[in-house]
Amino acid sequence: MISARINYLATRYFDNTCTPAEKLELAEWISRQTDDAVLQQVLGDAWESHVPLIQMPDEMSDRIVAGMFGRTTGTVAVTGTSGAEVVPMRNRRKIWWAAAGLFLMGGIGMWAWQHQPAPAPVAESRQQRYKNEVMPGSNRAILTLADGSTIALDSAGNGLLGRQGAVKIIKQANGELAYIGNGNSEAMYNTMSTPRGGQYHLTLPDGTQVWLNAASSITYPAAFTGKERKVTVKGEAYFEVTPNAHMPFRVAAGNTEITVLGTRFNVNAYTEEPAIRTTLVDGTVSVAVGKISMMLRPRMQARVGKDNVLHVTENIDTDETIAWKNGFFQFTDADMPTVMRQIEKWYDVNVSYEGAIPEKSFGGGIQRSLPLTKVLGILEENGVKFKIEGKKIIVLK
Structure with a gap:
């Protein structure tokens, strides 16, 4: 059964009142018909109720019908073909066939054009995708003193x-920071913080060496007094702790919380990472979360997730863990987000993904x-492409 909607669309088409959307709807319906x-x-009924403003010559209508349907209409002579003369009813059937043929060729052609797949975009060269350069991070940090005043250490x-x-x-000749002198009973806390795109090396009052990675901070007293030496870290830091058996x-x-006497270890405590990771290079440390603690030996790593559960892994590649401190990115089967989080912090950029995150290692x-x-x-050699726009990296599909 032919729907009233189709009859309505056909009539509007021949009356030249169809909207573009209605023409497309009718063309799609015609494209699906095999009878x-x-x-x-449908088309004949719509044409019968229509009075054409311009006649179509007989031979043209016959050619169209023969080309479209493989047959002719049985030509009937038509006379008086001037201007807007009304075509005799006996010829209307022939002319609607021709009009239907034209509609099929034009309408379905439009439908096919509207629905053809979009042409594949021309791949941009690396030079076109990299619209600008971004330089790597450097030795930059802000020192916040106990009174709240700040010092930009790089300048x-x-x-x-x-x-x-x-x-x-003291800022030393090599650009590093050191504390010299004896403390008193008053605890005066300082905070050193690095921005994204910054790193810094600090010597604490007890001689302990600390390297801060980008977007990190350490809070510590200007002088260690009492029974312990305690600092607070956010982000990532590598420690070479001066031994002192009487003051852990x-x-x-x-x-x-990590407790040591004298050792070398790395702490990764970025909030955007899934766990806080403490990796022991040498010596011994105790890692605790709540009432649970675990002693680590060299090449062991403790991980504490958001659920406060402590996990320990052995045979860790410590060279990879502290590669950042030695001036390298080092990856072993790292996924795309892990790699790009390091890129973001060191180059002070933001990363977005065009579509799904590529499953690359x-x-x-x-x-x-x-x-x-x-x-x-270098990363593109692994089958992924990037675009740089200002301080933004787009990982392409």
Whole structure:
């Protein structure tokens, strides 16, 4: 059965009142029909009630019908073909066939054009995708003193930067920070923080060496007094702790506390990472979460997730863990988000994905001193492409 909607559309088409959307709807319906009789009924009925403004010559209508349907209409002579003369009813059937043929060719052609797949975009070259360069991070940090005042360490001159009680804060010739002098009973806390695209090396008042990765901070007293040496870390830091059996060194990082006497270890406590990871290079440390604690031996890693559950893994590649401190990105079967989180922090950029995140894994080392285009060019060898727009990286499909 032919729907009233189709009859309505056919009538509007021949009356030239169809909207573009209605023409497309009718064309789609015609494209699905395989029965000439159905087409003849719908289009013929619509044409019969229509008075054409311009006649179609007989031979043209016959050619169209023969071309479209493989037969002719039985030509009847037509005279007086001027202007807007009304065509005799006996010829209307022939002319609607021709009109239907034209509609089929034009309408379905439009439908096919509207629905053809979009042409595949021309692949952009690497030079076109990398619209600008982004340089790597550098030694940059902000020192916040106990009174709330701040010092930009990368722009400060060498020498005395300030005092905290009896302790002098010195920027050394190599650009690193050191605390010199004896403390007193008053605890005066300082915070060193690195921005994205920054890193810094600090010597704590007890001689402990600390390297801060990008977007990290450490809070510590200007002088260690009492029975312990305690600091708080956010982000990532590598420690070489000065031994002192009478004053254990403690690091608070999120929900994890690390206790050491003298050792080398790395703490990764970025909030965007799934777990806080403490990796022991040498010596011994105790890692605790709540009332649960675990002693680590070299090449062991403790992971504490958001659920406060402690997991320990052995035979960790410590070279990979502290590669950042030695000037490298180092990956072993790292997925795309893991890699791009490191890129974001070191180059101070934001990463977005065009579509789904590529299921790729990466391995190997890359120098952190390279400009961003060089690093991405190396990563592209693994079958993924990037685009740089200002401070934004787009991972392409």
